[in-house]
Amino acid sequence: MDTRTFLRQMCALGANCVVDAIGYHPYTYPYLPTFSGSWATAWNKIAQTSVSMVSILAHYGTPDLPLWLTEYGAPSPSSAGADLTDQVTETRQAEMATSAVSAVLSSRSIGALFWYTDQDLPGNRPLDHYGLRRSNGTAKPAFAALRQAILGARAISGRHSAAGGSGSVSKR
Numbered sequence: 001m002d003t004r005t006f007l008r009q010m011c012a013l014g015a016n017c018v019v020d021a022i023g024y025h026p027y028t029y030p031y032l033p034t035f036s037g038s039w040a041t042a043w044n045k046i047a048q049t050s051v052s053m054v055s056i057l058a059h060y061g062t063p064d065l066p067l068w069l070t071e072y073g074a075p076s077p078s079s080a081g082a083d084l085t086d087q088v089t090e091t092r093q094a095e096m097a098t099s100a101v102s103a104v105l106s107s108r109s110i111g112a113l114f115w116y117t118d119q120d121l122p123g124n125r126p127l128d129h130y131g132l133r134r135s136n137g138t139a140k141p142a143f144a145a146l147r148q149a150i151l152g153a154r155a156i157s158g159r160h161s162a163a164g165g166s167g168s169v170s171k172r
Contacts, residue, residue: 003045007053011060021068021111024053029074030088032096033103047109054109066111072100073116075126076140086126094145097132101149105156115146 003024010016026042028035033043040049046067047054057065075086076093088096097115104113120131128135132143 003042004049004051004053004056007056011056011062016057016060016062016065019065021066022053022057023068023070025071025116026069027072027074029096030092032099033072034099043103047107067109068112068114069100069104069110070112070114071116072113073097073130075129076142077129087129090140090142094141097142097146098149101146101153105153115142 007022016022024042024046026033026046028041028043031037031041033041035041036044036048045052053067054063057063074088074093074096076090077087100113100115104110115132117130117132119133119137120135121128122135131140132146133139
């Protein structure tokens, strides 16, 4: 089911009036959150489509209800020879981290961003490699990129702060 359809159904039942935020997982890899094309990514559906999550919340009387992006990230392979059909390079993962923070800062609708996950799991599945650190604990480029983007956000505006460890941004 499309996220917007689900949100519309929940709002029709009044759920938007009894919560403090709406959780959402806008995975877009290999595309950046700022991608704009002839079709909509999960991130575009937040506010850039004719029927968006923001427009649905407004229609149901809660235009200021924040969206919390409770999972975002991309799997990056643990080896140079990994299949990139369902993963991204470590460099691209870092670009996505920086772009995600930038997209959050430019949105009035997003209240928080959480990166999934801090550390890779040992294994060969793409699901094992979403971490900001490799399974041996060494940092991937995305760790430094996300940290720098969060620190930059804090320096730009006092209403944004790093929270929840190494992988989240929240607006106050």
